[in-house]
Amino acid sequence: MAAEALLTVVLDRLATIALDKVGEEFRLVTGVEKEVKSLTRNLEAIRAVLEDAEQRQVTEATVRRWLSELTEVSFEMDDVLDEWITEVLKRQMEKQEQQGETALVVATKKKVCFPCLSSCFYVGQVNRLMLRRDIAVRIKELNERVASIDKEKQSFTFQNTTTRVPELPQRQKTTSLPNVKTFGRDSEKNLIVSKLLSEGSQEKECPLIIPIVGMGGMGKTTLAQLVCNDQNVISHFDERIWVCVSDPFEEIKIAQAIIEELDKDNHSKNSTVLQTLTQCMHRLIEGKRFLLVLDDVWSPKLSQWEELIKPLRNGAMGSRVLVTTRKEETIVLMKAITQMISLKELGESCCLSLFYYNADINESSVSREFNDIGLEIVKRCNGLPLAAKTLGSLMRNKKKIHEW
Known part of the structure; x- marks a missing residue:
């Protein structure tokens, strides 16, 4: 192990x-x-x-x-x-x-x-x-x-x-590009896609905020990537924007990233004045149906969130903001609790498949001896995809049973 x-x-x-x-x-x-x-x-x-x-x-x-x-x-x-x-x-x-x-x-x-x-x-x-x-x-x-x-x-x-021991593990910046292969989460993906594409006659919010909530390592980012790259989603929205937020929540940097995604040549993205940035966002999304993904949101202040959401209301009806976060308080602050998708542990069979995939082992041909140990390892992952992926990667070059 x-x-x-x-x-x-x-x-x-x-x-x-x-x-x-x-x-x-x-x-x-x-x-x-x-x-x-x-x-x-x-x-x-x-x-x-x-x-x-x-x-x-x-x-x-x-x-x-x-x-x-x-x-x-x-x-x-x-x-x-x-x-x-x-x-x-x-x-x-x-x-x-x-x-x-x-x-x-x-x-x-x-x-x-x-x-x-x-x-x-x-x-x-x-x-x-x-x-x-x-x-x-x-x-x-x-x-x-x-x-x-x-x-x-x-x-x-x-x-x-x-060379340096950090106090806490540092979060790597994410992108909208999906993983080569994913395991499980089909039902969650279909639910979120339906929320993104639905256009109810009673819908009054623009943009509608849809949060994915779950503890660290549960696969929130992977799920958001899957949704963002769904062909129906791609064809439905005029603009798709991905911003990795992390901690702390800095509305100026987020606004700059949104403008960069919408118009790479726009010089306003270099401004450090929030009003300049929000006015630019207001113009760039006017009348457009957009999907904005805010990945890994931690603890925004109410005033920060309100300033960031103002220009986004200038988009067309049907616009969506997909948020991934570990904190339910964030969803309450965003007034999006009714749309929340709570991400639970991954099933054991999917965890096992993910483990073998990252270990570069053909699951269908694994020996019983290795499979028994693999099952014990996966049980220790407690349904966390990140744990299964990490442990699988470290087994990639271990081909003997005593190494497992």
Whole structure:
């Protein structure tokens, strides 16, 4: 098992927790935020020497044992983070249900008595708090083991293969070009395409905002690329524009990118004055039916979003803005919650196909021995396409069973 691939998956999930709202649910548990930061630093320090360690394990048994312990801890950490994220998603759903129940209780308060409601609520709160503390304790224990592994690495004098260790994994800029081959997501793609092409008589919003929401590594960008390059979509819109936003949300840079996509020779794209840029956008899209994809949106302020959307309202009816984001708060700010597509985990069979494709292995001819291990690896991916793709790529040159 490639320790570097597993560490990359764990670090990506820790980055999601550090940057997203996931961490907010556990702030009442003392020390969790500090432990997450410490854990991230320790894992980054270990990852910096893994290339050398992977090479030396072939001839050095002590290095092989060290990597085995690191892999075991990484698997346990991935399980804990999965429980954490699952608990937060469950809590979000409960909040929505409680809001509806509260309204019902208020409406019927004079007619019906609910003697056990408060006690049930109290028990639920206690159970949730115990679960959070359990996860926090396990994170602390795992962090202590990782710190010990990090300390032990000093005795091996590994070569550091990175010149700089970033605090968080850096997001690579995306483009509208689709992947050569994709797996799954047909139903989600068809749903989004239908939303893009529909022209209901009751439609009043221009442009209509359609968000794709999901945790990091779930395949939001890949899905948006598939949709953007669908032949029906291509023929339906006068203009298709792709902008990779990322964090922070900078409306001037986004406006410049939109103008660049619409008219590469337009000199206004070089301006740093927002009003100049929005006026140019207003003119360029006037009367046109456009599709704008804003990929990887994090945390815009309301004032920033309102300024950016103003010129886009000058497009023709049927114009669309497709947004990919990890954060539901962003969708609430954009007032697009009713159009939201929530991206769930990829099915195991699709994950397995993605894994074999990136490992450059013909799935139909793989031996049972390799397939059994492949299934175990894919189960650890927890339905994350990015994890399956990353692990598959690292298996590409490993042709012997002991290497898996």
